[in-house]
Amino acid sequence: MFYSRLQEKLAAGKPVITGEIAPPKGASPDTLLRVAAGIGDSVDALNLTDNQRGLGRMSAMTAAILLRQHGYEVVAQMTCQHRNRIALQADALGGAACGVTNILAMTGDHPKIGDHPEAKNVLDLNSFQLIKTLRTMRDQAIFESGTALSMPPQYFIGCVANPNIERAARLERKIQFGAEFVQTQIIFDISKFAEWMHDVRSLGIHQAAPIMAGIMVIKSAQSARFLRDHLPGSRVPESVIARMEAATDPEAEGVAIAAELCQAALAIEGVRGVHIMTVGWTKAIPLVVAQARLRTA
Numbered sequence: 001m002f003y004s005r006l007q008e009k010l011a012a013g014k015p016v017i018t019g020e021i022a023p024p025k026g027a028s029p030d031t032l033l034r035v036a037a038g039i040g041d042s043v044d045a046l047n048l049t050d051n052q053r054g055l056g057r058m059s060a061m062t063a064a065i066l067l068r069q070h071g072y073e074v075v076a077q078m079t080c081q082h083r084n085r086i087a088l089q090a091d092a093l094g095g096a097a098c099g100v101t102n103i104l105a106m107t108g109d110h111p112k113i114g115d116h117p118e119a120k121n122v123l124d125l126n127s128f129q130l131i132k133t134l135r136t137m138r139d140q141a142i143f144e145s146g147t148a149l150s151m152p153p154q155y156f157i158g159c160v161a162n163p164n165i166e167r168a169a170r171l172e173r174k175i176q177f178g179a180e181f182v183q184t185q186i187i188f189d190i191s192k193f194a195e196w197m198h199d200v201r202s203l204g205i206h207q208a209a210p211i212m213a214g215i216m217v218i219k220s221a222q223s224a225r226f227l228r229d230h231l232p233g234s235r236v237p238e239s240v241i242a243r244m245e246a247a248t249d250p251e252a253e254g255v256a257i258a259a260e261l262c263q264a265a266l267a268i269e270g271v272r273g274v275h276i277m278t279v280g281w282t283k284a285i286p287l288v289v290a291q292a293r294l295r296t297a
Contacts, residue, residue, distance in 0.1 A: 051081075187265065
């Protein structure tokens, strides 16, 4: 049974592309719709971040609902840091009622690193428990508490993995808890990723849940250094930084690097798609898709 178009496309076997969008820092939907229109034809689904880096924004689920109402396939990120189990389940039900059929469960970023450092951190459930809760709601038609649901939600449940710093066994546990697809954190070191994917295949994880490699498009050497120094577990090789420093057109070089990474990741057995990310440079996503020839693969 397919719960979403994304799930159906992943099952079909062709490379699947998702693109990340940060919801706006405001109440108007116009910016969100404009960004979505700029990349919508280049990807199979739009992934909405949930207060990424602890920054206050329009809620990911609300943004996902708005885009779904305009015909886009969406993935709503759902983080544990800012909501307790009641609020998490309420958001999942609200999204499902409005046609949001892909949820990416993750821990999220602590508020102390964002623009509300005084905010109280809420970590009632961790990502494993959230995955299990979402599966329980869908498959058993009950809340996490055991209370019956009048109608179970229908959604495809994803999780996040970091091949740079995590063992494949950690992802195996998330699959055991109920995750059905995987989007990885940023990958620059393809050799390290290939080693991790070898372990993934050894455990049979790629057969249990399709894996999408996370690719970041960088604009400058400064951006690359920032990721290296301030994003734990990003593992940005010095060769990438040197290449950006030597480039006469850093933005074009950043697109080229991302396109090469997409192609290299998709050539690894068990990788079913790519998830393309940027920092305030969403319009680069179609450029990467075109340069990597992802739509003709």
